[in-house]
Amino acid sequence: MEAFEVFLPFLGQPFNVLPLIAVGFAVGVLAGFFGMGGGWVVTPALFSLGFPMDFAIGTGLANVTAQSAVATVKHRRMGNVDPVLGSVVGLLMMGGVEAGKRVVNRLVSLGLAGTVVGWAYVTLLLALALYMVRDYVAGRGKAPASDGGRGGHERADRRGALAASGPWFLRVPPIIELRRCGIRVSLWALAALGLGIGFLAGLLGCGGGFALVPAFIYLLGVPTFVAVGTSLLCVIISGAYGTFTYGFQGDVELIAALWMVAGSVVGAQLGVAATRYVRGAGLRLLYAVMLLVASGGLVLKQLAVLPDSGGESRLAPVVILGGALLMCLIIIGRMAASVLARGRQR
Amino acid sequence: MLNGLYGWFCGLLLIAQGGAGGAGASPVEAGEAGGFSGFLLSFYGQHRFLYALAMVAFLLAVGVLLGVLTEAALSLVGLRTEGVNRVE
Numbered sequence: 001m002e003a004f005e006v007f008l009p010f011l012g013q014p015f016n017v018l019p020l021i022a023v024g025f026a027v028g029v030l031a032g033f034f035g036m037g038g039g040w041v042v043t044p045a046l047f048s049l050g051f052p053m054d055f056a057i058g059t060g061l062a063n064v065t066a067q068s069a070v071a072t073v074k075h076r077r078m079g080n081v082d083p084v085l086g087s088v089v090g091l092l093m094m095g096g097v098e099a100g101k102r103v104v105n106r107l108v109s110l111g112l113a114g115t116v117v118g119w120a121y122v123t124l125l126l127a128l129a130l131y132m133v134r135d136y137v138a139g140r141g142k143a144p145a146s147d148g149g150r151g152g153h154e155r156a157d158r159r160g161a162l163a164a165s166g167p168w169f170l171r172v173p174p175i176i177e178l179r180r181c182g183i184r185v186s187l188w189a190l191a192a193l194g195l196g197i198g199f200l201a202g203l204l205g206c207g208g209g210f211a212l213v214p215a216f217i218y219l220l221g222v223p224t225f226v227a228v229g230t231s232l233l234c235v236i237i238s239g240a241y242g243t244f245t246y247g248f249q250g251d252v253e254l255i256a257a258l259w260m261v262a263g264s265v266v267g268a269q270l271g272v273a274a275t276r277y278v279r280g281a282g283l284r285l286l287y288a289v290m291l292l293v294a295s296g297g298l299v300l301k302q303l304a305v306l307p308d309s310g311g312e313s314r315l316a317p318v319v320i321l322g323g324a325l326l327m328c329l330i331i332i333g334r335m336a337a338s339v340l341a342r343g344r345q346r
Numbered sequence: 347m348l349n350g351l352y353g354w355f356c357g358l359l360l361i362a363q364g365g366a367g368g369a370g371a372s373p374v375e376a377g378e379a380g381g382f383s384g385f386l387l388s389f390y391g392q393h394r395f396l397y398a399l400a401m402v403a404f405l406l407a408v409g410v411l412l413g414v415l416t417e418a419a420l421s422l423v424g425l426r427t428e429g430v431n432r433v434e
Contacts, residue, residue: 009384
């Protein structure tokens, strides 16, 4: 296995690249297939693999930024990016990222970064799992969308009309008009959204897409596809700033990030391709189970760093990585089966 | 391929480094790190701002480049990567 070891200069130790590629690949497939979420795997996985929490956050942000670049270009080509909304929220997220980073620095100086951010992740993963289960339960019994997801547009358009005349905080001046989304919204609402989600991204080292997409759709009434494309632009802007600022203080392992990017970009393309071949709401439920498994893995890691406990820490990366890779194998396996079946029909 | 990209990165950084001069204080010591690792540490130590900026630009470029290459490779085996977006 020594052949796969590279020296990570900022950590000052050799590291096996295979787990890094596996983490990147798993993140890519999940993000590509589900359209959001995936970045949350990186920081806990790196932390479990032995990276200090500040390095895990910085390197995770670097991976998410590079991975989002190509997806943003594709969405831009398809007209799914609102440049005004993306730029405004993305720039405001930079302020949130900076605040999150300062909190991490303070926690590092107190020796509490691993514990606090780790438990914050456990909470986040559980909340995401509940969201997925709720989504699954709400979707059961409904006819599957045969329009490739345009139903999302219609629902969001209706919400957009409601948002324009609805909650008071969306109508506080100054108001800006988002032509691509077809809505008018208060700059204050965007500021709160950007700063809040940016803070989470800076604190946890993830892109923030898991919060941006639902917020754009359900709070602002942005059409679904535009919400996904625009959230990617926000992730690039805030992620690039986060990578820069963590890199500036020497908390990004560029070599580790590059190996992860190699895995995640390939995984993301496969994940996106799989959406054409694999359907079934059951996968969302499986995703929720995987979130619970990852959360359990993180709890194991947290318990292992408590005084007078040990031995469990090796379990944590196995549980987190194993759960994510199993999910990827199921998605890719079902895609391969579908491709073969279609080939036989012809 | 990654080795090639490392090479490009080193080249770009060396160009950017040229003439800038002046050694700043680094919190990270190069120690026994050699080759690309040593280069990264020494560049970070001398021009931290430029290093962070070049790193972000490089990562974005690598992301796009690998994405385009992967897309081309997948289309060769008949897989389309303009997926159906199912986020709702």
